Amino acid sequence: MTAALLSxxxxxxxxxxxxxxTADEAVVELYRAHYAGLVRLSAMLVGDVGTxxxxxxxxxxxxxxxxxxxxxxxxxxxxxxxxxxxxSRSALRHRAVVAKYPxxxxxxxxxxxxxAVAATERDQIMQAIHALPRRQRETLLLRxxxxxxEAQIADTLGxxxxxxxxHASRGLAALRSLLTSTETTP
Amino acid sequence: xxxxxxPFDPADDASADDQTARRLRELLAREARAITPSADGLAMIxxxxxxxxxxxxxxxxxxxxxxxxxxxxxxxxxxxxxxxxKSGSTNHPAAATAAASSASPSPSAPVVPPVTPAASSAxxxxxxxxxxxxxxxxxKRKDPQQLLFRERAVWPxxxxxxxxxxxVSAMLATPPQDxxxxxxxxxxxxxxxxxxxxxxxxxxxLSSEASNGPAKEAxxxxxxxxxxxxxxxxxxxxxxxxxxxxxxxxxxxxxLGSAATSSPxxxxxTSAPGTITxxxxxxxxxxxxxxxxxxxxxVASSVEIKGEATVFEGxxxxxxxxxxxxxxxxxxxxxxxxPNRGLWSFTLxxxxxxxxxxxxxxxxxxxxxxxxxxxKMFTVS
Numbered sequence: 001m002t003a004a005l006l007s008x009x010x011x012x013x014x015x016x017x018x019x020x021x022t023a024d025e026a027v028v029e030l031y032r033a034h035y036a037g038l039v040r041l042s043a044m045l046v047g048d049v050g051t052x053x054x055x056x057x058x059x060x061x062x063x064x065x066x067x068x069x070x071x072x073x074x075x076x077x078x079x080x081x082x083x084x085x086x087x088s089r090s091a092l093r094h095r096a097v098v099a100k101y102p103x104x105x106x107x108x109x110x111x112x113x114x115x116a117v118a119a120t121e122r123d124q125i126m127q128a129i130h131a132l133p134r135r136q137r138e139t140l141l142l143r144x145x146x147x148x149x150e151a152q153i154a155d156t157l158g159x160x161x162x163x164x165x166x167h168a169s170r171g172l173a174a175l176r177s178l179l180t181s182t183e184t185t186p
Numbered sequence: 187x188x189x190x191x192x193p194f195d196p197a198d199d200a201s202a203d204d205q206t207a208r209r210l211r212e213l214l215a216r217e218a219r220a221i222t223p224s225a226d227g228l229a230m231i232x233x234x235x236x237x238x239x240x241x242x243x244x245x246x247x248x249x250x251x252x253x254x255x256x257x258x259x260x261x262x263x264x265x266x267x268x269x270x271x272k273s274g275s276t277n278h279p280a281a282a283t284a285a286a287s288s289a290s291p292s293p294s295a296p297v298v299p300p301v302t303p304a305a306s307s308a309x310x311x312x313x314x315x316x317x318x319x320x321x322x323x324x325x326k327r328k329d330p331q332q333l334l335f336r337e338r339a340v341w342p343x344x345x346x347x348x349x350x351x352x353x354v355s356a357m358l359a360t361p362p363q364d365x366x367x368x369x370x371x372x373x374x375x376x377x378x379x380x381x382x383x384x385x386x387x388x389x390x391x392l393s394s395e396a397s398n399g400p401a402k403e404a405x406x407x408x409x410x411x412x413x414x415x416x417x418x419x420x421x422x423x424x425x426x427x428x429x430x431x432x433x434x435x436x437x438x439x440x441x442l443g444s445a446a447t448s449s450p451x452x453x454x455x456t457s458a459p460g461t462i463t464x465x466x467x468x469x470x471x472x473x474x475x476x477x478x479x480x481x482x483x484x485v486a487s488s489v490e491i492k493g494e495a496t497v498f499e500g501x502x503x504x505x506x507x508x509x510x511x512x513x514x515x516x517x518x519x520x521x522x523x524x525p526n527r528g529l530w531s532f533t534l535x536x537x538x539x540x541x542x543x544x545x546x547x548x549x550x551x552x553x554x555x556x557x558x559x560x561x562k563m564f565t566v567s
Contacts, residue, residue, distance in 0.1 A: 022420065024420035024421065025420060027228075027231060027232075027235070028228065028420070031227065031228050031231065032521070032522065032526075032527060032528070032529060033521060033529065035223060035227050035228070036223045036522070037218075039221065039223040039227070040218040040221045040223070043221045044214070044217060044218070044221075049221055049222075049223070052221075053223060053224060053227065053230075056227070057227060057230050057231050057234060058234070060231045061231060061234045061235050064231075064235050121213075122213055122216060122217055125210075125213050126217060140210065141214065144207060144210045144211045144214055145211075145214040145215070145218060169203075172203060172206050172207060172210070175206060175210060176203075176206045179205075179206045179209045179210060179213075
C-alpha cells in the first residue's frame, strides 16, 4: 500500500509537511498568497477589474482540474501565471474598447491637487503601456510589477530569455521619455 | 574622486534605464494598489469548481467517505491505481499491484486491513501506517470569546482511505498538545458512521456518549467538528448530526443550525433544521494562530515562526519569552488583513539552548491590550 498511500488522489502527501496537498487545499493556499496580485496583474493587462477577476478565477478552476499533473505549488503558480496571461490576452482581443485606459488623452486637470495630478500621470503611463506591442507590455508588467526573473517571464510567455531581454529594453525605452518627464521626486 | 560617472548622470544609459525602471516599478505598484479585488474570490472559484462535472477524483472521494462496503472500497482502490498509472509518478509497481489485490479481500473479512505481501517484499519503502490529519480544538481562554485552533495529529491510515472518518475519530480520541486548547466532546464518544449527501453535507453519526455536554460550548463544538471534517474534505460546507442513529436538531440543549447562531448563514436555502453551516473563518477561528513550531517542539537556534491571522491591517504582534521574562518583541504583517485570513512568518536567529515561549496576538485598537493570543512552548537544543 506504500505507494498507493503516498500518491492517492485526495490525500496529503506523506513526504513533506503540507506544502503539497489536495487540489482543494492548493486552491486555498495559492488563493491566499497570490489571488490579489494575480487579479492586479490581469487588471493591468486587460484594463478592467471585473474581467480580471473572471480571468483569474477561471485560471484557478483550470489549475484545480490539472492538479493531479502539477502536484506542486511552484508549478501550480507558474501554471496560473501562464493561464492568466493567455486568458487576459483573449479577453482583450474580444473587447473593442478598453474603458479604463481610453486611447484619447485625458483632459487637462486644472487643479494642482496632488492626487489628481498623480492619477493623471499614472493614467498616461498606463495608456502608454497599453499602446506598446503586446509582448513588450506583458514583459514589462511581469518584470516590474510581478517581479519575475527573465527565466520566469520566458517560461510564462513561452519565449526565449533573449527575447524577454529585448522586449523589456524596447518597452522601457519607449516609456523612458514619459517616465523621466513625469518624475516628481529626484 | 571617482573615475565612474555619478549614479544620476543623465548621460549614462544604464543609469537612465535604472531610473526609468525604478519609476515604472513605483507607478505599477501604485496602480496595483488602486485595484481592489473583491473579497468573495475564493467563494466564486469554489462555486465554479463545484459547477464543473464530477471527475473521477470526486467519485473516489465520495466513496472514501461513505464506503466501508466492499464494493465501494474496491472501486476506490481501483480508481487510485488508475490515477497512479496516468500520472506516471515514481510509484513502485509492486505496491500498485498490492493495492489492486487488496480491492478483493474475502467477503468474510471486510473490515480487517488486508495483508499485502507485495509491501513486505518491497523493503526499499517503509509502509506508512499512519498519516497526518488536522484537528480543530476550542480555546479554553475566553479571549474575548472561545474560538477554534488547529493542530496536526498523526492517525493510522485505513486501507479504505476514509479521510472524514479518520479525522472525526482522531478528533474524538486525541487530546490537544497545546494545554490552552480543549475539546468539549464527552470522553468515550466514538464515530458510528459518516456519509456525504448532496455533495457538500456530511452526515455524522456519533455514539450515545455524545448526548451530554456543556450547553454554552455546543455551538462552537459543532463548528469544531464541522471544520475538522472540512479539513479532510474541503468540499463539505455543512453538517447533519446524529446521535446513536437519531438525527438531532439540538446539541447539549442548544438548537443547531441557523437558529443557533446570531448571524445567519450566507445562503438561507441550505438551512434545513438541524443543519450546521460552517460559519466564516473570521467568526470562529482564533484571530491569530501560531502554526509553527508545534507545542513543545525542539528546534534549532534559528527558528521560523509561522502562523495565520485575521487581524486589522494584518498586523500581528509577538513576544519571545524565556523563564517568564520578556526577551524580544516585535510585529509582523500578514499578507492579507481582516476580514481575510493572512499568512505571516518571521525568523528568530541565534537563540541559546533552552526553553522559550512565543506569543502572537492582536494588539487591541481600543486599549492596546493583548487580544486573540496564541502561544507555543518550544525548546532550542
